[in-house]
Amino acid sequence: HADLAMYRAKQGGKDNITFFSPEMNAVDAARASVETQLRGALERGELHVVYQPLHGAAGEVQGAEALLRWRSPLLGDVPPAAFIPVAEDTGLIISIGEFVLREACRQLAAWRQAGKAVTCVSVNISPAQFGRDDFVALVQRTLQAHRLSGRDLELELTERMVLRRVEEVARKMSELRALGVRISLDDFGTGNSALNYLLTLPVTTLKVDRVFIQALDQTPGAYRVVQAIVALGHGLGLDVVAEGVETPAQLMQVRELGCERTQGFLLGRPVPPEDLTL
Ligand code: C2E
Ligand code: MG
Ligand code: MG
Ligand code: MG
Secondary structure, three states: OHHHHHHHHHHOHHHOOOOOOOOOOHHHHHHHHHHHHHOOOOOOOOEEEEEEEEEEOOOOEEEEEEEEEEEEOOOEEEOHHHHHHHHHHHOOHHHHHHHHHHHHHHHHHHHHHOOOOOOEEEEEOOHHHHOOOOHHHHHHHHHHHOOOOHHHEEEEEEHHHHOOOHHHHHHHHHHHHHHOOEEEEEEEOOOOOOOHHHHHOOOOEEEEOHHHHHHOOOOOOHHHHHHHHHHHHHHOOOEEEEOOOOOHHHHHHHHHOOOOEEOOOOOOOOEOHHHOOO
């Protein structure tokens, strides 16, 4: 991606204000051009949201995860892994994250109006967004603006945010829970979080990272590891989601292990809202 982005940035010619110096390596240069282009991407309408279904144990669509997409005229389709970190470092994630939350709520309300049976929309939240003083108020305002209840929304947070400022995180989570908003720990098992935080934070869901799900087909012992994570979640009264399910064998195993929800390319890829089969 780095080489491609740099190539495209160079092709951009005079209008592109990315500077390349000999000391800059390809990765730095690509990142600089991502940053240049990302400023203003929202205003230029280059960002949009796609939705990946979350299925219940019986295979029915329960909800959808909102995933951000960026189509840059200069850089092409830039994957979130290449621009979310840049958005986080530059503070752009605040306005971009607000856009995703608003879009997801607007879309859920539209599905409801169209009589579709989507129960919930899940939105990824960066630590910098969650850390804002007005984050809970923003969520509340956005729900109200679209006449949604807190139960319609699930926020996906990663373990790395849970490790910092635990008291503040706990307070905000409790406020969100009081609104009915559910809180999922995304990519669970890959961070280096201490398990005791699970006892003190009012999270509702563990989303088992896809490396564990994919290992089910390949690594002896992976089944036992997922089983242990499910037991941990259920022991704490949380529901457990398996992400990244790609094969029928993985699906069979995670259902057998009691994961309440499943998500992955086998069941449905992220698609524009009009293409989501509900
Ligand atoms: P995530 O929240 O863990 O999202 C799951 C990622 O795995 C998505 O990639 C999804 O397309 C991909 N995926 C889903 N099922 C499968 C599967 O069966 N196999 C494989 N190989 N991959 C699968 P995506 O959309 O590229 O997003 C990557 C990450 O970027 C997300 O990971 C999330 O951390 C971040 N992200 C995406 N949208 C947003 C956003 O609006 N805000 C924030 N803060 N982060 C976002
Ligand atoms: Mg997620
Ligand atoms: Mg995830
Ligand atoms: Mg993940």
